[in-house]
Amino acid sequence: MKLEPILQVKNVKKAFGGVQALVDVSFSVNEGEIFGVIGPNGSGKTTLINCITSFIRMDSGKVFYRGRDISHHAPHKIANLGITRTFQIMRPYYSLPAYKNLIIPLFSPRAKRTGGWRGGGKLGDRDAVGIDILEEIGFERDSFVPYKMASSLPTGYLKRLELARCLALRPEIIICDEVFSEMDGITLIMIEHRLRELFRVAQRVMVLNFGEKIAEGKPEEVMEDEEVKRAYLGSDRSLDEPSEGGKG
Amino acid sequence: MKPETGERRRERLDRGIKVRTEGIYAISSWEEMNYLLVPRLALIVGMLILPLAMPSMYWQRVISIVCIYALLALGFDFLAHFVGLVSLGGALFIGVGGYLAAILNTSLGFPIAVTIPIATIGGAIICTLLLLPALPLRGVYFAIVTLMYPLVLLRIIEALNILGGTEGILGVASFPNRWVEQYLIILMVIVSLFGLRRLVNQDVGLVFRGVKDNDQAVKASGLSITLYKSIAVFIASGLGCLGGAFLAHIYMWAGISQFALDFSILPIAATVIGGGGTLVGPIVGCLILVPISELLRAFGTLRIVFYALILTAFIVVRSEGLMVYAQRKYHQFERWVRV
Numbered sequence: 001m002k003l004e005p006i007l008q009v010k011n012v013k014k015a016f017g018g019v020q021a022l023v024d025v026s027f028s029v030n031e032g033e034i035f036g037v038i039g040p041n042g043s044g045k046t047t048l049i050n051c052i053t054s055f056i057r058m059d060s061g062k063v064f065y066r067g068r069d070i071s072h073h074a075p076h077k078i079a080n081l082g083i084t085r086t087f088q089i090m091r092p093y094y095s096l097p098a099y100k101n102l103i104i105p106l107f108s109p110r111a112k113r114t115g116g117w118r119g120g121g122k123l124g125d126r127d128a129v130g131i132d133i134l135e136e137i138g139f140e141r142d143s144f145v146p147y148k149m150a151s152s153l154p155t156g157y158l159k160r161l162e163l164a165r166c167l168a169l170r171p172e173i174i175i176c177d178e179v180f181s182e183m184d185g186i187t188l189i190m191i192e193h194r195l196r197e198l199f200r201v202a203q204r205v206m207v208l209n210f211g212e213k214i215a216e217g218k219p220e221e222v223m224e225d226e227e228v229k230r231a232y233l234g235s236d237r238s239l240d241e242p243s244e245g246g247k248g
Numbered sequence: 249m250k251p252e253t254g255e256r257r258r259e260r261l262d263r264g265i266k267v268r269t270e271g272i273y274a275i276s277s278w279e280e281m282n283y284l285l286v287p288r289l290a291l292i293v294g295m296l297i298l299p300l301a302m303p304s305m306y307w308q309r310v311i312s313i314v315c316i317y318a319l320l321a322l323g324f325d326f327l328a329h330f331v332g333l334v335s336l337g338g339a340l341f342i343g344v345g346g347y348l349a350a351i352l353n354t355s356l357g358f359p360i361a362v363t364i365p366i367a368t369i370g371g372a373i374i375c376t377l378l379l380l381p382a383l384p385l386r387g388v389y390f391a392i393v394t395l396m397y398p399l400v401l402l403r404i405i406e407a408l409n410i411l412g413g414t415e416g417i418l419g420v421a422s423f424p425n426r427w428v429e430q431y432l433i434i435l436m437v438i439v440s441l442f443g444l445r446r447l448v449n450q451d452v453g454l455v456f457r458g459v460k461d462n463d464q465a466v467k468a469s470g471l472s473i474t475l476y477k478s479i480a481v482f483i484a485s486g487l488g489c490l491g492g493a494f495l496a497h498i499y500m501w502a503g504i505s506q507f508a509l510d511f512s513i514l515p516i517a518a519t520v521i522g523g524g525g526t527l528v529g530p531i532v533g534c535l536i537l538v539p540i541s542e543l544l545r546a547f548g549t550l551r552i553v554f555y556a557l558i559l560t561a562f563i564v565v566r567s568e569g570l571m572v573y574a575q576r577k578y579h580q581f582e583r584w585v586r587v
Contacts, residue, residue: 053468074472076466076473079467079470084468087464087465092465093461094461094462095460101458104454107469111470165465166468
């Protein structure tokens with residue numbers, strides 16, 4: 001018996017005016033898998049996330065979560081099902097300290113139900129849970145960092161804060177838009193523009209170019225694909241070579 | 249050691265952060281308790297003795313009007329600085345609350361003790377429903393829609409000659425006496441101020457502030473921003489409708505002048521002068537602006553010129569707002585040190 005994939009994307013199409021941002025993209029992700037989506041700038045990676053999480057409405061196509069059609073759910077409903085996402089442009093809640101940033105996801109119906117990141121029934125003191133999550137992700141508990149205003153945090157911490165915001169929901173799937181991190185046990189969809197880092201962690205990769213899926217498979221196989229090389233480098237150079245003139 | 253040059257410079261020091269956390273440290277000594285209590289008590293006591301200090305019945309009435317504007321300004325500051333919705337709907341809230349209280353009182357014969365709570369809650373529900381379609385809008389677009397509603401309602405009442413038409417609803421019951429009237433509304437302002445201050449620091453208040461900072465992330469966190477925006481609008485319009493209901497009972501009349509733009513504009517000016525984002529600032533702003541506007545009545549039509557000059561002067565000299573400045577000064581102390 002074949003296991004049902006946790007997330008299935010079928011024939012998603014999206015056009016912005018005359019620009020076809022996504023041309024009939026389909027893929028599926030299995031539970032516990034780390035799935036990578038790569039592609040050059042403007043290839044439709046972020047649009048794909050926005051369509052899956054309903055932040056923008058797709059023109060046609062369907063998204064299934066555990067066999068359930070979620071194509072036209074509101075974004076907050078999708079997040080409550082456990083499909084969370086990060087944003088490429090990090091915008092924390094600037095007027096709040098770092099740990100108070102996590103109060104907002106911990107206030108959601110899902111966090112109330114699941115008990116936040118560690119789980120286990122009732123969600124107690126949200127401040128304490130927030131600081132636990134931040135420690136998990138590399139904010140030193142006894143330093144001032146978790147209590148600093150989000151507006152004064154350096155980029156590295158902001159990236160972690162984005163991920164912490166997802167973790168606070170106790171997600172089933174995290175879709176990372178150009179954030180770099182390893183996580184076990186959770187299905188991870190990673191959107192990356194840089195190949196090397198992604199290939200180190202991803203088990204399966206999909207490549208987009210001009211809104212179209214041009215390749216899918218194991219990282220080693222995809223690297224050898226002629227079309228992928230052409231899309232990324234515009235030549236037949238190997239992807240293993242340092243691409244100083246190319247994208248990156 | 250550097251040699252002393254005899255020159256001096258001013259040194260600014262922040263008061264210890266422990267004192268200001270309002271946690272357990274705040275009750276560790278009388279000094280620190282007073283540090284937190286004195287400004288709050290000064291405001292409460294000051295508000296309570298205001299009616300007694302007024303020279304005449306006329307000026308006592310002005311205090312009631314100040315309080316009505318203060319409720320509106322409080323709602324404006326909450327929406328603008330904690331939820332990110334710039335509302336010009338003061339006139340809408342006052343009008344809806346006023347008309348509702350008047351109808352409940354004159355047509356259905358309810359006493360004041362019933363009309364004011366119902367007009368507050370019912371009016372807030374009506375205003376929230378009216379503004380529901382505008383909630384996805386932000387910034388100036390939301391402002392335009394809220395500005396339009398009172399004008400539309402005013403014209404509808406005028407054109408269809410409903411609810412008393414241009415004459416309004418007459419014969420609304422007044423308060424038993426002027427002390428009840430004044431202390432009731434002053435109490436409402438104080439309760440609303442401290443209630444809102446508490447709310448914005450609760451977890452749900454953080455959600456409101458999150459909507460202001462980054463509504464996309466709030467959506468991605470599994471919370472409906474429409475729901476939280478409508479709760480916020482409900483709170484702010486409730487404050488406005490409360491003011492409107494009071495106004496109808498004070499003037500013993502509800503009419504189309506309660507949809508006047510003054511109710512939308514003056515609270516914003518008061519917030520700018522008093523300091524946005526402090527919640528106290530708007531009240532201080534109203535305490536300054538409304539009496540000034542009364543004093544300037546002697547100048548007839550030139551009144552608006554002087555009013556504009558005073559406003560401009562405030563904005564140029566203290567653009568951050570009085571209370572933002574005062575709070576900063578209070579939490580810092582300065583001393584001269586030898587260089």
